[in-house]
Amino acid sequence: MWENLQILIAAPVFNVQLILNGLTVGAVFALAGYGLALVWGVTNVKNLAQGDFVMMGGYVAYEFGKHGLNPMLALVPAAALMFAFGWLAYRLVIRRVIQLDLFTSLLATFGMAIVIQQSLNLVFGPDVRTARSGLGEIKMFGGMVEITEIRLIAFALCILLAAGMVLFMKKSRMGQAIRATAQDARAARVLGVNTDRVYALTYSINAAICGAAGVLIAMIWVIQPFYGIAYSVRAFVIVTAAGLGNLAAVIMTALGLGVIEQYSGFVLGAQFQQATIVGLLLAILIWRQIALKRQRKALQ
Amino acid sequence: MTRPSLLLHVAILVAGIAAPWLFPGHSVQFAVLWLMILFAQTWDTMGGQMGYNSLGNILFFGLGMYVCAMTQIGLYYDLAAYTASSGAIKIDFTDQQYYVGLALGVVLAALVPVAAAAILSWILFGLRGPYFAIGTLGVAIAAAELTSAWNYVGGGSGIAMPVFPGGPGSRERFFYFACMVAAMLCYLFLRWLYGTRFRLAINAIRDDEDKAEALGLHTRRYKMVAWSVSAFFLGIAGALFGNMTGFIEPLEVAYPTLTFGIFMVAMTLLGGKGTLWGPVLGAVLFYTLKEVTWTYLLGWQWIALGLLIIVNVVYFQQGIMGWLQQRKPEWFGVRVDPEAASDPAAEKRG
Numbered sequence: 001m002w003e004n005l006q007i008l009i010a011a012p013v014f015n016v017q018l019i020l021n022g023l024t025v026g027a028v029f030a031l032a033g034y035g036l037a038l039v040w041g042v043t044n045v046k047n048l049a050q051g052d053f054v055m056m057g058g059y060v061a062y063e064f065g066k067h068g069l070n071p072m073l074a075l076v077p078a079a080a081l082m083f084a085f086g087w088l089a090y091r092l093v094i095r096r097v098i099q100l101d102l103f104t105s106l107l108a109t110f111g112m113a114i115v116i117q118q119s120l121n122l123v124f125g126p127d128v129r130t131a132r133s134g135l136g137e138i139k140m141f142g143g144m145v146e147i148t149e150i151r152l153i154a155f156a157l158c159i160l161l162a163a164g165m166v167l168f169m170k171k172s173r174m175g176q177a178i179r180a181t182a183q184d185a186r187a188a189r190v191l192g193v194n195t196d197r198v199y200a201l202t203y204s205i206n207a208a209i210c211g212a213a214g215v216l217i218a219m220i221w222v223i224q225p226f227y228g229i230a231y232s233v234r235a236f237v238i239v240t241a242a243g244l245g246n247l248a249a250v251i252m253t254a255l256g257l258g259v260i261e262q263y264s265g266f267v268l269g270a271q272f273q274q275a276t277i278v279g280l281l282l283a284i285l286i287w288r289q290i291a292l293k294r295q296r297k298a299l300q
Numbered sequence: 301m302t303r304p305s306l307l308l309h310v311a312i313l314v315a316g317i318a319a320p321w322l323f324p325g326h327s328v329q330f331a332v333l334w335l336m337i338l339f340a341q342t343w344d345t346m347g348g349q350m351g352y353n354s355l356g357n358i359l360f361f362g363l364g365m366y367v368c369a370m371t372q373i374g375l376y377y378d379l380a381a382y383t384a385s386s387g388a389i390k391i392d393f394t395d396q397q398y399y400v401g402l403a404l405g406v407v408l409a410a411l412v413p414v415a416a417a418a419i420l421s422w423i424l425f426g427l428r429g430p431y432f433a434i435g436t437l438g439v440a441i442a443a444a445e446l447t448s449a450w451n452y453v454g455g456g457s458g459i460a461m462p463v464f465p466g467g468p469g470s471r472e473r474f475f476y477f478a479c480m481v482a483a484m485l486c487y488l489f490l491r492w493l494y495g496t497r498f499r500l501a502i503n504a505i506r507d508d509e510d511k512a513e514a515l516g517l518h519t520r521r522y523k524m525v526a527w528s529v530s531a532f533f534l535g536i537a538g539a540l541f542g543n544m545t546g547f548i549e550p551l552e553v554a555y556p557t558l559t560f561g562i563f564m565v566a567m568t569l570l571g572g573k574g575t576l577w578g579p580v581l582g583a584v585l586f587y588t589l590k591e592v593t594w595t596y597l598l599g600w601q602w603i604a605l606g607l608l609i610i611v612n613v614v615y616f617q618q619g620i621m622g623w624l625q626q627r628k629p630e631w632f633g634v635r636v637d638p639e640a641a642s643d644p645a646a647e648k649r650g
Binding site: 103106119121275298 | 353426434438439441442445446449509599600602605614617
């Protein structure tokens with residue numbers, strides 16, 4: 001551990017590598033985190049199947065790559081497929097748990113997560129997969145730092161998607177209806193907003209965003225049926241730290257999380273990666289709890 | 301205790317004692333059934349009676365298992381050398397050494413989780429609702445990851461437990477009865493506890509914690525005690541399960557967040573949370589169903605489990621006991637005024 005720290009101090013160029021890797025991965029976390037913040041804020045459903053939606057999108061890209069197509073092309077079909085899946089999940093499950101207590105929604109989505117990861121395991125097997133984009137690498141600092149082109153493209157696509165979401169939420173009629181429902185569902189209903197449709201659309205949009213994030217993850221990193229839970233926890237870390245409805249904070253937290261993970265992976269070792277994410281989640285929960293304690297409130 | 305209830309208890313006791321002789325090949329499965337009953341009951345103390353839905357109670361199970369293993373081996377051997385040798389050192393205990401180690405291990409396996417629950421409750425009970433569920437899930441996952449990185453206890457490759465000194469078949473029977481006694485003690489203790497003021501207090505916390513606190517209940521103290529009770533019995537369960545399995549490792553045996561950790565929630569919800577018999581009923585039903593169908597489902601069993609959880613929480617939230625209470629309130633000593641019951645407006649108001 002100390003040797004690894006010394007490497008970082010002795011050769012600062014490794015820091016550049018870690019930060020670049022962290023930022024590009026963090027951008028994908030930002031998509032999953034934003035989707036969760038959206039669903040959480042509008043429907044008050046804590047979606048524990050978030051990471052498994054990401055994995056589903058990833059497997060679409062993997063299938064594209066296996067059939068000789070460029071996995072980048074999978075972006076639109078994966079999003080469309082996941083949109084449909086989200087709609088179905090809303091109709092069958094989420095719709096019935098929105099009015100019930102919060103633990104019910106948590107458990108129902110947890111059940112969904114189990115179903116999705118096990119189905120993926122049955123169809124694709126437990127191997128770790130990746131989708132090859134066939135793009136090259138960019139070398140910097142005389143070959144000391146290298147970054148795949150696909151990572152940069154993924155980063156740019158994340159920014160584009162996020163910007164598109166902001167425009168949609170601010171400008172479109174439906175986006176306004178979604179924001180109105182998030183503020184006060186009852187008032188929105190009185191003013192003629194079909195909140196049931198808003199909920200369905202929000203959940204489906206979230207699934208579509210996750211699907212797109214999954215395609216990017218499959219290209220820049222690896223996918224596996226049971227890696228979904230890590231993305232769910234990451235999304236929760238991001239949302240509990242950044243709060244709901246604050247896109248800038250979500251993106252900053254997600255990028256920070258990506259960098260922290262890369263550093264902990266390098267310094268502590270890869271086996272501590274999961275423990276780091278969970279440890280961060282606990283630290284944030286405790287920190288927010290202390291902040292609320294001063295006002296004699298509890299985090300709920 | 302009324303007559304039918306006494307008969308029921310005696311019948312269960314007789315069936316429990318007779319089971320290993322009636323089905324000698326299935327002693328381990330029956331032992332796990334008792335542990336499942338214990339799991340569901342301890343989860344219900346928190347989730348059902350107090351409204352704190354923990355997804356990480358399995359932490360205490362794994363903690364108890366490891367504490368027991370460390371005590372049993374560490375009493376007579378150097379644990380670090382034993383785990384590092386990966387099987388080269390053979391444990392050779394006399395009968396007395398084995399039983400002394402086991403007894404001491406079980407005691408410590410009950411006490412260390414209680415201490416852990418007390419410390420964690422100080423950290424986690426400021427969280428409520430879904431945050432508490434996620435926080436506890438996080439603690440359980442972190443415990444599993446950290447244990448698999450801790451080489452002193454064998455890390456991811458685990459520990460081989462000492463061999464039971466008795467002859468063939470006696471080991472299964474010994475641990476079967478140990479599990480049965482643990483589950484029955486848990487039931488009797490909770491039965492007594494739910495008859496006291498304690499149950500009213502934790503039910504008040506479930507219904508409205510702020511009001512309970514405003515009325516002068518030391519909510520934190522009650523929550524800590526409730527979690528410690530769960531931890532106590534789960535620790536014992538872990539110690540027994542580890543010895544019964546004969547080999548322990550962090551991810552699949554000691555901290556199975558996605559199997560036992562979820563089973564305890566699913567079983568309680570199936571049986572009906574917040575009741576004394578609901579978890580027992582749910583555990584028996586769930587475990588029987590699981591054991592009968594599991595091997596025939598060929599990989600689909602986990603999907604079936606996920607679907608069961610979804611259907612359970614979405615369409616059948618009250619569970620079997622809750623459903624019975626709605627249908628047959630008179631069985632539970634609730635008298636329904638027929639006039640009020642037949643008046644649809646009253647139902648809406650209620």
